[in-house]
Amino acid sequence: MTATPAESAVPPEPTAPPRAARSSRLLAERVIEAAIALAGVSTVVIVALIFLFLLRESTAAFLDVPLRQLMGTRWYPIEGLFGFLPLIAGSLVVTIGAVVIAVPLGLITAIYLGEIAPPSQREVLKPIIEVLAGIPSIVLGFVGWVALAPLVQQLGATTGLTALTGSLILAYMALPTIISISEDALYAVPKAYRDGALAIGATQWQTIWRVVLPAARSGIVIAVMLGIGRAIGETMAVMMVTGNAANIPALGPGLFLQPVRTMTATIAAEMGEVQRGSLHYSTLFAIGVVLFVITFGINYVAGRLIGASGGPRRRGQL
Amino acid sequence: MTAVPPPPAPAIAIRQLFFTYADGTEALRDISVDIAPRQLFVLFGPARAGKTTLLRLLNRLSDLIGGTRQQGHVRFNGADIFERGVDVTDLRRRIGMVFAMPTPLPGSIRSNLTFGLRMAGMRDAAALEARVEQSLRQAALWDEVKDRLESSAFALSGGQQQRLCLARSLALEPEVIILDNPTSGLDPLSTAAVEESLDALKQRYTIIMVPHSVQQAARVADSAAFLLDGELVEAGPARELFVNPRHKRTEDYISGRFG
Numbered sequence: 001m002t003a004t005p006a007e008s009a010v011p012p013e014p015t016a017p018p019r020a021a022r023s024s025r026l027l028a029e030r031v032i033e034a035a036i037a038l039a040g041v042s043t044v045v046i047v048a049l050i051f052l053f054l055l056r057e058s059t060a061a062f063l064d065v066p067l068r069q070l071m072g073t074r075w076y077p078i079e080g081l082f083g084f085l086p087l088i089a090g091s092l093v094v095t096i097g098a099v100v101i102a103v104p105l106g107l108i109t110a111i112y113l114g115e116i117a118p119p120s121q122r123e124v125l126k127p128i129i130e131v132l133a134g135i136p137s138i139v140l141g142f143v144g145w146v147a148l149a150p151l152v153q154q155l156g157a158t159t160g161l162t163a164l165t166g167s168l169i170l171a172y173m174a175l176p177t178i179i180s181i182s183e184d185a186l187y188a189v190p191k192a193y194r195d196g197a198l199a200i201g202a203t204q205w206q207t208i209w210r211v212v213l214p215a216a217r218s219g220i221v222i223a224v225m226l227g228i229g230r231a232i233g234e235t236m237a238v239m240m241v242t243g244n245a246a247n248i249p250a251l252g253p254g255l256f257l258q259p260v261r262t263m264t265a266t267i268a269a270e271m272g273e274v275q276r277g278s279l280h281y282s283t284l285f286a287i288g289v290v291l292f293v294i295t296f297g298i299n300y301v302a303g304r305l306i307g308a309s310g311g312p313r314r315r316g317q318l
Numbered sequence: 319m320t321a322v323p324p325p326p327a328p329a330i331a332i333r334q335l336f337f338t339y340a341d342g343t344e345a346l347r348d349i350s351v352d353i354a355p356r357q358l359f360v361l362f363g364p365a366r367a368g369k370t371t372l373l374r375l376l377n378r379l380s381d382l383i384g385g386t387r388q389q390g391h392v393r394f395n396g397a398d399i400f401e402r403g404v405d406v407t408d409l410r411r412r413i414g415m416v417f418a419m420p421t422p423l424p425g426s427i428r429s430n431l432t433f434g435l436r437m438a439g440m441r442d443a444a445a446l447e448a449r450v451e452q453s454l455r456q457a458a459l460w461d462e463v464k465d466r467l468e469s470s471a472f473a474l475s476g477g478q479q480q481r482l483c484l485a486r487s488l489a490l491e492p493e494v495i496i497l498d499n500p501t502s503g504l505d506p507l508s509t510a511a512v513e514e515s516l517d518a519l520k521q522r523y524t525i526i527m528v529p530h531s532v533q534q535a536a537r538v539a540d541s542a543a544f545l546l547d548g549e550l551v552e553a554g555p556a557r558e559l560f561v562n563p564r565h566k567r568t569e570d571y572i573s574g575r576f577g
Contacts, residue, residue, distance in 0.1 A: 118384055196421030198379060200434030200486055201411035210433070215424050 054292060058285035065283065075246040077270065082283045084290060086246045090260035091232060093249055094242060097167025097256055098174060098231040103224055106178030114186035115208050133176035141240035144169040149241060157257035161243035164256040169237045174227035181226060185219020186212060218306040225302035229295060239265035263287050328352035329494060329524040330376065331393040337371055340385025345371040347548045358516060358525045360535045363545035369528045373496050377413040378406050411438060414487030418499040420479035422471035427463055430471045430482060434490050449489045457485035458515045477508030497527040513538055532572055536560045544568045
């Protein structure tokens with residue numbers, strides 16, 4: 001019952017491609033789809049794995065150190081005192097300072113670049129600002145140490161290595177991110193909005209403030225959040241210029257003129273000296289968990305803010 | 319002997335106007351024309367004739383483009399709008415504009431209407447409210463939206479958005495309204511509605527319009543000008559221009575031989 005040679009020699013239908021070719025194309029299609037899906041999923045999986053790894057390494061700290069002590073105000077690992085508060089406070093003070101400096105400055109720069117500057121200036125300025133993002137943080141730390149710290153000391157601090165010095169350096173590091181992404185957001189606002197507002201007699205500034213900025217809000221929130229993320233996670237530059245004293249800074253007018261120590265700087269400075277598997281080692285990972293949670297919190301808030309921009313809050317904006 | 323009444327002073331007088339874009343395109347060459355008050359003036363011609371360029375010059379939206387060169391005069395009620403010291407935002411309040419694509423602003427229907435007024439410094443809530451209703455009625459939109467002034471302007475249909483944009487200009491009580499192909503995205507019924515409201519509006523306002531088609535131009539115009547490749551071929555009362563054009567090129571375009 002074998003096919004005769006004559007039968008198998010029948011040429012395939014000219015219109016339909018040969019079956020083999022079609023199924024191999026289908027297969028290729030599936031492989032590509034699967035590869036893309038894998039790439040997408042892997043990001044999530046990697047984040048989850050990092051978190052699990054952090055949790056595993058820090059279990060000892062969370063189990064063996066009483067929570068009250070972890071929430072304590074003293075970080076003296078040699079004496080077995082592992083209070084996170086000074087480190088969290090240090091990170092907060094430096095980051096808040098950086099945000100207060102960088103966000104207004106970054107937004108104003110983005111508005112100038114996107115809405116006011118003539119194209120010739122914009123073409124020069126934008127690439128330069130993007131180059132700033134590429135300066136290694138250690139170089140900025142060095143600049144802060146050599147150039148900025150003496151200036152800060154003249155403001156009345158006992159040392160130039162203070163939270164303010166750290167905030168200034170961090171602000172400078174976050175600026176390119178904030179400027180570049182906000183400017184993209186402004187650029188994405190339809191030209192029709194500007195035409196429409198100008199044509200009914202809004203001035204250029206009224207158009208920017210009342211129409212363009214609200215329309216670009218979600219992009220601007222992302223820019224600010226990414227800037228904050230950059231600031232809170234930065235290590236080297238901050239370690240060099242904040243003085244690294246694990247105290248809770250005293251509230252008051254001199255808040256920013258005291259040396260502080262951030263969470264990131266603590267991990268970087270002490271990780272090399274601890275014994276692997278010791279309680280101190282595990283506590284450093286616990287700091288990492290806290291940082292991770294804070295970063296997630298920021299992203300969550302950012303997501304909520306963006307979500308709200310399409311909702312009722314938008315109504316009163318015009 | 320009955321004295322012939324002198325023609326009314328033009329609302330807008332354009333004299334020897336030249337305009338060149340940054341890339342060297344000569345969009346307008348030597349345009350001179352008078353636009354009479356409280357009439358519907360139609361500016362028609364094929365694509366790239368310079369119609370939109372001319373419209374955007376009249377309320378100086380052209381200021382926003384860099385690197386352009388221009389020459390000549392546009393007198394609005396006798397005063398040159400290009401002179402130094404002219405208050406551009408005030409000019410744009412007096413010469414309103416509606417674009418080819420509807421340009422609602424992100425916000426509610428009401429805030430779209432009051433935005434220009436508030437920017438002009440009007441604060442009184444009752445007065446704002448009166449203007450909202452009045453302008454929506456003039457644009458034949460009131461009955462459709464009076465119960466949902468707080469909903470987003472983007473929730474309106476294209477035709478309603480376009481009438482909202484018209485109402486937004488009218489709310490400022492301008493003297494002149496510029497309409498750049500206001501019915502381009504509209505269905506025949508909405509088009510008819512807009513044309514009808516134009517007929518009522520020209521009792522009070524000077525209207526300058528780029529029409530959707532020659533047919534529309536002939537339907538609505540009191541006077542008209544034919545633009546071709548940046549030059550004004552001829553201008554005059556619609557009755558003469560569409561029936562007995564003086565120039566061969568106008569006749570060819572009107573009768574559909576090109577364009």
